[in-house]
Amino acid sequence: MMKINLKNPNNLRTAKLIAFSLIINLCAFTGFGQPYANTYVKNNLVEQNLYIGMTSDTSLPPDFVEAKERLPEPFWSVRPDVIKCYWRTWKIAFSNLKQVNKNSGFVSPFIDPAFNGNIFMWDCSFMTMYGKYAKPVFNFQNTLNNFYAKQHSDGFICREIRESDGSDCFERFDPSSTGPNIMPWSEWEYFLNYNDTNRLKKVFPVLLAYYEWFHTYRSWPDGTYYSSGWGCGMDNQHRMDKNFNAAWSHGFLSWIDTSFQEVYSAKILIEMAKVLGRENDVIEIKNQTDKLSNQINNYMWDEKDRYYFDRFKNGELSKTKSIASYWGLLAGAVPENRINDFVKHLQDTSMFARKHMIPTLSADDANFDPSGGYWNGAVWAPTNYMVLRGLTKYGFDSLAYQIAINHLNNVVEVFDKTDTLWENYAPDKVQGNDHSNFVGWTGLVPINVLFEYVFGIRPNVPNNELIIDVNLTDEYGVKHYPYGENGNIDIQCKKRKNTLEKPSMIITSNVPLKLIVKWSGGKFVKDINVGKTILK
Known part of the structure; x- marks a missing residue:
């Protein structure tokens, strides 16, 4: 055990610091928290x-x-x-x-x-x-x-x-x-x-x-x-x-x-x-x-x-x-x-x-x-x-x-x-x-x-909209795309010759929505009903 001569002012200060540290650690360990003033202003x-x-x-x-x-x-x-x-x-x-x-x-x-x-x-x-x-x-x-x-x-x-x-x-x-x-x-x-x-x-x-x-x-x-x-x-x-x-x-x-x-x-x-x-x-x-x-x-x-x-x-x-x-x-x-x-x-x-x-x-x-x-x-x-x-x-x-x-x-x-x-x-x-x-x-x-x-697929379900910003010329898409609480959509974008060509796609949805399709050559909007929709 370490002994400290408390008659020495420096040692007394050290002892106080050690004691204070032990109190803080004990409070934290026992769940009482740090001994700070409560500064909370409640909201x-x-x-x-x-x-x-x-x-x-x-x-x-x-x-x-x-x-x-x-x-x-x-x-x-x-x-x-x-x-x-x-x-x-x-x-x-x-x-x-x-x-x-x-x-x-x-x-x-x-x-x-x-x-x-x-x-x-x-x-x-x-x-x-x-x-x-x-x-x-x-x-x-x-x-x-x-x-x-x-x-x-x-x-x-x-x-x-x-x-x-x-x-x-x-x-x-x-x-x-x-x-x-x-x-x-x-x-x-x-x-x-x-x-x-x-x-x-x-x-x-x-x-x-x-x-x-x-x-x-x-x-x-x-x-x-x-x-x-x-x-x-x-x-x-x-x-x-x-x-x-x-x-x-x-x-x-x-x-x-x-x-x-x-x-x-x-x-x-x-x-x-x-x-x-x-x-x-x-x-x-x-x-x-x-x-x-x-x-x-x-x-x-x-x-x-x-x-x-x-x-x-x-x-x-x-x-x-x-x-x-x-x-x-x-x-x-x-x-x-x-x-x-x-x-x-x-x-x-x-x-x-x-x-x-x-x-x-x-x-x-x-x-x-x-x-x-x-x-x-x-x-x-x-x-x-x-x-x-x-x-x-x-x-x-x-x-x-x-x-x-x-x-x-x-x-x-x-x-x-x-x-x-x-x-x-x-x-x-x-x-x-x-x-x-x-x-x-x-x-x-x-x-x-x-x-x-x-793929360019960005939803806005509160407005009942789905944007597809088509940049790829390859065929691509996604199955089981979640849309809203119960929506499930399959999206298939067909292969194109170039970025200016209007996209062709197949949308299969179990919910109605407004589809907004954009590409380098233009834009169109289409109301999608429940079932399969072929867009050319």
């Missing part, structure tokens, strides 16, 4: 959170073998490598499904990010976006229920939660404790595919309370937002002064991605409120969003570079061309007189149009790593998907297809060589990096990018 919306205290669903998730015949079945005869990658993706994803651990306080079976034994807000939000296609077999969307069940009384939700005991990995006021705020995007994507207003009713107050927490505790006086490398999800990207830690510090920056994400999340909440008749709940956030959009466009846009940048506290812009800026497309916050110049950077080979599009850091940056460097140049599935969705919003369909087919081809080429998917990819060579068997958000590429951009 009444949290009282509407039905996930807190919900009875846990401890059922076993299905395995891939029993699920496969009910999953969407793509076909593309000239690309068996793509189809093989697609099915391997689902096989790995289903191997990552987890039953609820009763000690965690989780409420729903979920997909595990398969990273470190924790669930991540950033990862899980993206994983649900491809998981939506498996809803007839397993509801991946319920993965987010476990975050909602852990919401604090003031609206906070931690970005990383331990699967073993359901505890938060960060104290809530830590700059890295939460974010990115993209759960509203995930829920809205799910709504567009399934028109599930019952779920929308449940998640709306949860997401609004979380948005309000973010606004209260993550914004600067000018209305812009801050985060950290871990908080924004791009752990090690060089974005601030070298005196600050890239992973943990906010660096006194106005963060361009976090600010644009708040604009987008607010706009989604406003749309949700319209559907649910809760417009009065979002009056204030509409005002906040208008002011934030103006602040970004007035002070975070560089007229010479025609680009959005992080802003230092002295008002100067950082000049780091990060993919973070392209959240502005998804947010619909880029003015028309800037959009063309802003998007041109994606087509510039000295910046983002590399062998594998799109690196997370422009190639003309001194910190760009042609092999990836994690977030200093690597190509990541979630950020690429964000860019594709943003380009769609502004009507850059041709560029979106170009990026999508490039992205898919590179991922599949690495898959052909390594028989697996990777956490991220090199921008200037055919190479997968870091974690292998990563499904994980990389599942977005063989599923969402294939369906929504290479």
Whole structure:
């Protein structure tokens, strides 16, 4: 046993520190928590959170073998490598499904990010976006229920939660404790595919309370937002002064991605409120969003570079061309007189149009790593998907297809060589990096990018519409495509001589819908009835 001479003032101080440490550890071990003052300011919306205290669903998730015949079945005869990658993706994803651990306080079976034994807000939000296609077999969307069940009384939700005991990995006021705020995007994507207003009713107050927490505790006086490398999800990207830690510090920056994400999340909440008749709940956030959009466009846009940048506290812009800026497309916050110049950077080979599009850091940056460097140049599935969705919003369909087919081809080429998917990819060579068997958000590429951009199939079930943007000239399609709660559609696009030729297709559906077909040579709209419809 160590003996300490308490007559020595330095030793007395040491003894006090040891004793205090033992008390903290004892409190934590015995469940009494840290001896901090209670600083919670309750948000009444949290009282509407039905996930807190919900009875846990401890059922076993299905395995891939029993699920496969009910999953969407793509076909593309000239690309068996793509189809093989697609099915391997689902096989790995289903191997990552987890039953609820009763000690965690989780409420729903979920997909595990398969990273470190924790669930991540950033990862899980993206994983649900491809998981939506498996809803007839397993509801991946319920993965987010476990975050909602852990919401604090003031609206906070931690970005990383331990699967073993359901505890938060960060104290809530830590700059890295939460974010990115993209759960509203995930829920809205799910709504567009399934028109599930019952779920929308449940998640709306949860997401609004979380948005309000973010606004209260993550914004600067000018209305812009801050985060950290871990908080924004791009752990090690060089974005601030070298005196600050890239992973943990906010660096006194106005963060361009976090600010644009708040604009987008607010706009989604406003749309949700319209559907649910809760417009009065979002009056204030509409005002906040208008002011934030103006602040970004007035002070975070560089007229010479025609680009959005992080802003230092002295008002100067950082000049780091990060993919973070392209959240502005998804947010619909880029003015028309800037959009063309802003998007041109994606087509510039000295910046983002590399062998594998799109690196997370422009190639003309001194910190760009042609092999990836994690977030200093690597190509990541979630950020690429964000860019594709943003380009769609502004009507850059041709560029979106170009990026999508490039992205898919590179991922599949690495898959052909390594028989697996990777956490991220090199921008200037055919190479997968870091974690292998990563499904994980990389599942977005063989599923969402294939369906929504290479095949061009994008639903809007609340409007009873299905868009097919035909770019391929090969014959292709998908069987058992889920549409709404009970819809099941077979889509077959016939081979064409060139991209200008009007597409011929066969649609077999068990529900009526409006079909919108686009291609390089034109567009037509057709009402599809139940049964088989031949379009020539």
